[in-house]
Amino acid sequence: MSLEIRTLDESDVADWVRALHTGFHLAPSVTDEEVAARRVAFDLQRTRGAYDQGRCVATFRSMPRELTVPGGAFVPASAITNVSVTATHRRRDLASRLMAADLADARERGEAVAILVAAEYPIYGRFGFGPATWVADWEIDIPRAAVDHRYAGPTDGGRVDLVDVVEVRKVGPGLHERVRALTPGAISRDARWWEVATGERTFPSQPWTEPFFAVHRDAAGEVQGLLAYTTIDHPWPGKLPRVDATVRQLLAANPAAEQALWRFLLSLDWVTQLNTGHRAPDDVLPLLLGDPRAARTETLADFMWLRVLDVPAALSARTYGGAAGRLVLEVRDPAGLCGGRYLLETDAAGAAQCTPSSTESPELSLDVADLGCLYLGDESASRLAALGRVAEHRAGAVRMADALFRTARRPWCPEVF
Known part of the structure; x- marks a missing residue:
């Protein structure tokens, strides 16, 4: 055929x-x-x-x-x-x-890279993709969360206000540009993304339900956070309230805005269950609760997969941890797109230069899919070495890779694309 x-x-x-x-x-x-x-x-x-x-x-x-x-x-x-x-x-x-x-x-x-959200785990490794970010969803049992329902607004001098879609279209794109610069793993949004997110563009096969929108403004009046959420009001057994709230998106440019928006959600009258939607796996939310056990993990899974296409461009673009260092990587790529030997050199500030090298001996070798796992800092070279997926050819090279690639907070992709 x-x-x-x-x-x-x-x-x-x-x-x-x-x-x-x-x-x-x-x-x-x-x-x-x-x-x-x-x-x-x-x-x-x-x-x-x-x-x-x-x-x-x-x-x-x-x-x-x-x-x-x-x-x-x-x-x-x-x-x-x-x-x-x-x-x-x-x-x-x-x-x-x-x-x-x-x-x-x-x-x-x-x-420099290709990215995707994998519907099924086994499919994309054979194409050179590795899971580069993970995602968590929590279901919060509000009555058990031990939160202060007397919450009356942010304590940083700012405020939280409900807004309409017109305001979201006005302030959302600029806020997202600031937030994505602070969030390894985030991707750019085009104008069409905001049209769909605010109901300006709809699909017959996907009926539109308008969410509630709220913004956090700091004491100077600048927007620092954006929230979209929906609610479902269930029958009230024994005349006790039972409303579910689900987060569609929560963007925050600083910790004060992030905490203010979560506390706003946790204090909504009648809401007994809060579904967080996709969040970073190390999100601060559970620790904002008086009882973090009230946050039940519904999902903890791989999310965005990454495939390096240009090793020098990709590795030279990011910054690295630890002191100045150098590492020679042997990258295997069965597809023939970016395999080879590369020298990664970093300075004390974390700036890097990656160049092809035909004369250096390899210190670490790995498949391009495993380089995708390491690239944004989520995976550990030591863990991959324990699995036999990273080979060390110089003593200390794995430890050096961990010091260089790992990040203080886990990368996160807020988008489904």
Whole structure:
């Protein structure tokens, strides 16, 4: 059977969206309105399909994004999404062919890394991706949380106010730009992201429910935090309140704003359960509770996976911990995109330069997928060495890698993309 892999023309979009819906177990047919709503997000040159006798049976799309790395620099990233293969066409290397074509293009465009959110853990390691950030979801039992319900607002001289979508569209993008510069693992948002998040752009297959929005302003009146949450009012057994609140997003540019927004949520009248949504795995929230055991972990799992495409560009962009150091890495890449030997040199301030090296002896060797695990600082080289996934060729090289790569707080990607 001959299966064609290619980028899309305008006439392919409706069939591609239908295949996407089929692969994601949505409605098997799509309306013109759904196609039009989704088309806005596509760069046809970055959108691919696999075709069997003219019918789309697999989908793949990528987007240009900036990824924040330790130290606050942004690196160009290819954000991969909408990967699906129709059930009738599995096990025919379609995902592999789509991925290979997109990664080669991304490397040619100068994107230093590729990133994605993995629906299933076993899929993407074979393409050179490793889990670079993790995510936690907590369910807070408010009656057991031992919080002060007399809370009357921030103690830093600021205030929390409920706002409408017009205000969110005005202040949200600028706040996010500040927050993402402080958050290794965060990615850039385009204008369309805010249109979807505020209901300006909707999809027929995903009915819009407007959340409550709140902002934190400091004593000078500057926005330092943004919150979006929804509520569900259940029947009240025995005339006791039972309302669930769910966080859609919570952004904070400093600890005072973060604590103020969490305390606002924890003090809402009638709310007995708070679902935090996706948070960093080392979020401060549980320790804000009088009884942290009231925060039940609902999810603790890998989230954003990362694949290095340009080792010198990626490793030179971030900053590193510890004292000045040097490390020679041997990177294995079966796909042939970035394998080789590289010298990483860092100064006392953490600034780095990474260059190819053909004369140095390797001190540490690893697969490109494991380099993806280490890159943002979440994984430990010592742990990977214990698993046999990192090989040490010079005594102390693993310890040096841990000192350089690890970060004080875990990286976090707030976006589903």
